[in-house]
Amino acid sequence: MDYRIHHFGDNAIMIELGNEINPKILDKITLISNFLDSQQLDWLIEYIPAYTTITIFYDPFKLVATDGTCISPFQLVADVITQLLGRLPKKKNTENRLVEIPVCYGGEYGPDLTEVAAVNGLSIEEVIRIHSSAEYLVYMIGFAPGFPYIGGMSEKIATPRKATPRLKIPAGSVGIAGKQTGVYPLETPGGWQLIGRTPVRLFDPDKESPSLLKTGDKIRFKPITPEAFFAIEEGSNV
Amino acid sequence: MFKINKPGLLTTVQDLGRYGYQKVGIVACGAMDQFAHRVANLLVGNEENDATLEITMMGPSLTFDINTLLSICGGEFDATINGERIRPWRTVLVKKGDELKVGSCRSGFRAYLAIAGGIDVPAVMGSKSTYLRAGIGGYNGRALKAGDTVKSGKLSDLSQKLLQYVTKENPQKPIIEAEWSIASDLLTDYDTARPVRVVKGRQFNLFTEQSLQQFYREEFDITPQSDRMGYRLKGAPLSLETKTDMLSEAVSFGTIQVPSDGQPIILTADRQTTGGYPKIAQIASVDFSRIAQLKPGDKVRFTEIAHSVAEKLYLKREHSLLQLKQGLLLKTLF
Numbered sequence: 226m227d228y229r230i231h232h233f234g235d236n237a238i239m240i241e242l243g244n245e246i247n248p249k250i251l252d253k254i255t256l257i258s259n260f261l262d263s264q265q266l267d268w269l270i271e272y273i274p275a276y277t278t279i280t281i282f283y284d285p286f287k288l289v290a291t292d293g294t295c296i297s298p299f300q301l302v303a304d305v306i307t308q309l310l311g312r313l314p315k316k317k318n319t320e321n322r323l324v325e326i327p328v329c330y331g332g333e334y335g336p337d338l339t340e341v342a343a344v345n346g347l348s349i350e351e352v353i354r355i356h357s358s359a360e361y362l363v364y365m366i367g368f369a370p371g372f373p374y375i376g377g378m379s380e381k382i383a384t385p386r387k388a389t390p391r392l393k394i395p396a397g398s399v400g401i402a403g404k405q406t407g408v409y410p411l412e413t414p415g416g417w418q419l420i421g422r423t424p425v426r427l428f429d430p431d432k433e434s435p436s437l438l439k440t441g442d443k444i445r446f447k448p449i450t451p452e453a454f455f456a457i458e459e460g461s462n463v
Numbered sequence: 464m465f466k467i468n469k470p471g472l473l474t475t476v477q478d479l480g481r482y483g484y485q486k487v488g489i490v491a492c493g494a495m496d497q498f499a500h501r502v503a504n505l506l507v508g509n510e511e512n513d514a515t516l517e518i519t520m521m522g523p524s525l526t527f528d529i530n531t532l533l534s535i536c537g538g539e540f541d542a543t544i545n546g547e548r549i550r551p552w553r554t555v556l557v558k559k560g561d562e563l564k565v566g567s568c569r570s571g572f573r574a575y576l577a578i579a580g581g582i583d584v585p586a587v588m589g590s591k592s593t594y595l596r597a598g599i600g601g602y603n604g605r606a607l608k609a610g611d612t613v614k615s616g617k618l619s620d621l622s623q624k625l626l627q628y629v630t631k632e633n634p635q636k637p638i639i640e641a642e643w644s645i646a647s648d649l650l651t652d653y654d655t656a657r658p659v660r661v662v663k664g665r666q667f668n669l670f671t672e673q674s675l676q677q678f679y680r681e682e683f684d685i686t687p688q689s690d691r692m693g694y695r696l697k698g699a700p701l702s703l704e705t706k707t708d709m710l711s712e713a714v715s716f717g718t719i720q721v722p723s724d725g726q727p728i729i730l731t732a733d734r735q736t737t738g739g740y741p742k743i744a745q746i747a748s749v750d751f752s753r754i755a756q757l758k759p760g761d762k763v764r765f766t767e768i769a770h771s772v773a774e775k776l777y778l779k780r781e782h783s784l785l786q787l788k789q790g791l792l793l794k795t796l797f
Binding site: 369 | 482483484485486487488489490587588597599662665710711712713715717718735736737745746747770771773774776777
């Protein structure tokens with residue numbers, strides 16, 4: 226496995242696995258994440274996966290003997306990581322999880338659907354079909370709690386952001402910004418073209434897994450009716 | 464239990480932060496000045512991660528309905544119990560009916576009020592820290608308001624022993640403080656005359672030579688657009704050798720990133736988990752307190768230290784804190 230290790234301040238280490246958005250790099254990052262999850266490392270605080278990097282935060286004090294030796298905690302972690310990476314299986318032994326996200330397209334749920342269709346010279350139905358027929362990949366989660374950076378959208382429906390951002394975008398909104406598509410987990414301001422909305426909560430702080438999605442998940446958007454939207458929303462609030 | 468009479472400017476419940484969920488975008492939060500938070504807890508016999516009240520610029524007034532221990536650490540605030548001045552970085556006995564008033568800060572910006580047993584609020588995703596923007600954690604996800612009643616948790620064995628120890632002092636004294644205080648060399652990291660120590664950031668080499676010189680030579684202003692999420696600085700703009708499009712990657716407490724306008728931002732407790740701006744530097748952990756104690760209008764300068772030096776400083780401070788902890792344990796043996 227090709228990688229580079231960098232220090233990141235005095236309590237984190239960053240493993241760099243490439244320099245482009247690429248499903249193969251995502252696989253490596255998922256592999257390392259899974260591996261870290263399976264280890265009992267008392268110095269490991271947590272890790273943050275991103276497009277081409279995974280950053281591991283550690284407790285330097287737990288890494289060195291408490292008698293005040295001057296060994297570098299970074300070097301200790303770097304050694305452990307190098308060993309771990311050498312022992313990593315070549316391939317993931319599990320398939321990426323597929324998460325289906327129901328979306329009610331258009332109308333009040335997706336006020337910009339007509340604009341996206343017009344910009345691309347397509348009918349509304351074609352935009353929905355293109356958006357909901359692809360399989361997407363979650364490359365990373367960031368920006369906001371549970372916010373997925375998703376890859377895999379067809380360029381046929383790529384649309385520039387709105388000239389003036391909206392002050393409020395409702396939670397669950399599904400949008401397009403340039404060549405990207407995404408779902409807003411929380412109500413936030415934003416300039417994305419809104420094509421629909423999901424009644425499923427992407428972020429729920431009271432759940433043991435507060436984020437519906439994680440890095441490496443596959444996503445499929447499934448068109449639903451306003452009635453189905455309402456029924457799911459009611460159901461999830463019970 | 465205690466009642467909030469006046470909330471102060473921004474008083475929130477914080478612990479050492481919400482860890483383990485940054486990988487799904489959940490902001491870490493936690494005390495801005497973790498050192499002060501930890502010492503405040505230790506002085507009343509708490510665990511270092513117990514929740515304290517983070518006080519900002521202008522402190523709260525509160526009335527206690529129990530006898531307990533408290534400690535205020537961090538920036539220098541005027542603080543009184545029933546009108547009698549109390550000292551910071553001390554263990555103080557407070558009695559049922561006493562009113563604690565924390566006034567305005569004389570130096571620094573934030574202080575931590577620890578109460579024996581810790582602030583008792585439900586943990587959300589493993590932490591009691593308040594995340595204001597999302598309304599999560601702490602006291603109903605928000606800053607404290609007048610009229611709130613806040614509970615403190617069960618006293619640890621150590622807190623009980625310290626309470627007994629301090630209660631043995633002369634009860635005629637208007638203010639009962641423990642005779643111990645923390646070693647003055649532990650507080651040298653608060654020296655504001657000294658520049659803030661940083662190590663090179665990951666994209667350090669992408670900046671022009673002139674910008675790098677400027678970064679270490681010039682003073683930066685802390686602008687009013689600074690809060691628990693980050694400090695926006697203002698100075699001569701910094702520029703990159705060539706414009707680069709970076710892919711987002713993890714950021715951390717103390718990351719100094721530079722957006723395209725060339726004005727650096729120091730990321731702090733409520734930072735986003737990832738960012739796509741070039742990182743010019745990373746503040747050494749031992750100087751996080753210095754940052755937390757800066758307020759809008761203050762100035763800041765940076766100086767570079769080697770990564771190995773930052774590590775040594777980190778370990779040295781942890782040893783000092785361990786000694787403080789052991790010293791307090793010893794007090795309870797006699």
